[in-house]
Amino acid sequence: MWLPLIGLLLGLLLGFFTNVNIPEQYSIYLGMGFLAAFSTLLGGARAQFDNEFDEKIFITGFFTNLILAITLAFLGVHLGVDLYLAAVFAFGVRIFHNIALIRRMLLKNWSNKKENE
Amino acid sequence: MKIRMILYTFLTTMIGLLIAVLFQSNSEPDSRDTRNIGELRQALISERETQQTLNEELNRQMEILYQLEQTEDVELVMGDVMEDLQEQAGLTEVTGSGLLIEIDIVFDENYTGGGIKSVPPYLLRLLINELNIQGAQHIAIGNQRIVSTTAIREANGRTLVNGNWLSQFPIEIKVIADDPESIHHAMMSSQASDLFNYDNFRFSSTPIDNLTLPSFDKNYRVRFMEPVQEDS
Numbered sequence: 001m002w003l004p005l006i007g008l009l010l011g012l013l014l015g016f017f018t019n020v021n022i023p024e025q026y027s028i029y030l031g032m033g034f035l036a037a038f039s040t041l042l043g044g045a046r047a048q049f050d051n052e053f054d055e056k057i058f059i060t061g062f063f064t065n066l067i068l069a070i071t072l073a074f075l076g077v078h079l080g081v082d083l084y085l086a087a088v089f090a091f092g093v094r095i096f097h098n099i100a101l102i103r104r105m106l107l108k109n110w111s112n113k114k115e116n117e
Numbered sequence: 118m119k120i121r122m123i124l125y126t127f128l129t130t131m132i133g134l135l136i137a138v139l140f141q142s143n144s145e146p147d148s149r150d151t152r153n154i155g156e157l158r159q160a161l162i163s164e165r166e167t168q169q170t171l172n173e174e175l176n177r178q179m180e181i182l183y184q185l186e187q188t189e190d191v192e193l194v195m196g197d198v199m200e201d202l203q204e205q206a207g208l209t210e211v212t213g214s215g216l217l218i219e220i221d222i223v224f225d226e227n228y229t230g231g232g233i234k235s236v237p238p239y240l241l242r243l244l245i246n247e248l249n250i251q252g253a254q255h256i257a258i259g260n261q262r263i264v265s266t267t268a269i270r271e272a273n274g275r276t277l278v279n280g281n282w283l284s285q286f287p288i289e290i291k292v293i294a295d296d297p298e299s300i301h302h303a304m305m306s307s308q309a310s311d312l313f314n315y316d317n318f319r320f321s322s323t324p325i326d327n328l329t330l331p332s333f334d335k336n337y338r339v340r341f342m343e344p345v346q347e348d349s
Contacts, residue, residue, distance in 0.1 A: 007126035008133040015137020022142050030142075034135040041128045048121070055120050062128070 028073050028084055035091040036066040042098035049105045065091070207264035207333040211255050213293045215328040216300050218244075221287035223319040233317060235276040235283055238269045240316065244309045245269075248292055251300045255293040255330050259284045262333040279335060297324035 022030060040062040047053040069087035076083030152160065184194045203209050222233050245263060248256055256263040261278040269278050276283050294300050301324045304310060313320040 003122050004125040004129040007128075007130035011130040011133020011135075012137045013133075014130075015134045016141065020138050020141070022138060024142070027139060027142055030135050030139050034132060034139065037128050037132045037135070041125065041132070044121075044125065044128075053121060055124065058121075058124060 025077070028077070029070055032069040032073050032084065032087060033066060035088065035095075036062060036069055039091045039094045039098070040065065042095055042102070046098045046101050046105075049102060206337070207255065207262045208337075210329060210332045211293055212327065212329045213254075214297050214326050215255075215291060215293040215324070215330075216253075216297045216304070216322050217325050217328065218290040218292065218304065218320070218322040219287045220290065220313060221319045221321075223317060225317075228317065234274055235271075236288060236313075236318065237316065238271050238276050240309070240312060240318075241269050241276065241278070243312065244290070247304065247307050247309045248300070251294075251303045252296065253292045253294045253300065257291045257330040259288055259290075260331050262331055264333045264337075266337065279333075291328055291330050293328060293330060300324075 040058065043061065044053060044058050047058070069084070069091070072087045073084035076085075181194065181198055185191055188194055200209070204211065220236060241258065245256060258269075258278050259281075261267070261281055263278075267279050269276065271277070292300065301322050304322050310320045
């Protein structure tokens with residue numbers, strides 16, 4: 001359980017101490033990467049609660065989402081249409097949906113535990 | 118379970134890294150101060166000059182205040198101040214030693230362009246800027262006095278100064294200055310002179326001892342000031 005948190009801290013420290021700066025026009029792609037990773041993480045957590053977690057689906061889901069999002073952002077930049085919004089919207093909906101499901105499951109588990117006591 | 122944790126860790130590490138990088142890139146200031154010591158000193162000098170002008174202005178105002186306090190006849194002092202301000206604003210005719218700049222058309226054998234109707238506004242603006250830099254006190258283009266709100270622009274291919282068309286060539290630009298000789302030399306070797314030559318204008322300047330500049334004959338459009346009425 002602690003390992004992911006340590007990973008998060010490690011990533012933050014690595015990012016702040018390596019002093020990497022990316023030009024403003026590429027920040028969209030980084031944002032896409034962040035959204036894809038976050039939504040995949042929540043999707044994985046939700047699947048774990050449903051006991052249907054599959055590593056293959058997890059990994060392939062992450063990479064296809066990421067590639068699709070970045071392709072949309074790239075095309076959007078070159079076509080002059082903000083296509084990346086589609087990806088932001090999809091990821092956003094997925095994140096909220098998964099958080100809602102996880103919250104419900106946690107609440108259910110908690111009330112079940114209370115009833116059993 | 119172990120693979121799952123490693124995957125999660127990988128993802129959270131990535132999220133952390135991306136957040137850190139994004140945060141850093143966005144918090145970077147938009148423009149950095151890249152002036153070197155020379156430029157900083159120049160900026161400092163110009164600030165000092167501003168300070169000096171402000172101090173001089175303050176002294177002048179203090180003097181006027183002192184005069185007003187000392188004299189019985191306030192109107193006389195007010196009249197003096199008013200005249201002084203009117204002269205500064207270009208509302209009076211001024212006479213003094215200065216410079217007469219003449220701009221005329223000149224064609225060389227290889228000229229292939231069209232007819233030249235008037236001096237382009239950007240050249241006049243450049244010239245006025247250079248004259249002001251060199252220390253000109255009053256400037257008039259043709260019969261139009263240049264004041265702080267003078268607009269120089271183009272309409273229908275002709276140049277307007279103060280809303281009036283420039284007279285025909287040669288155009289006379291009258292400048293009053295303390296040291297006409299030095300401005301004359303500065304203008305003859307200036308960038309403005311070169312640019313006038315590129316555009317097929319002949320640019321000549323002569324220092325003159327007695328020069329009269331017309332007054333600004335229009336009404337000032339004052340937008341951000343209004344008279345305060347004393348409560349009676």
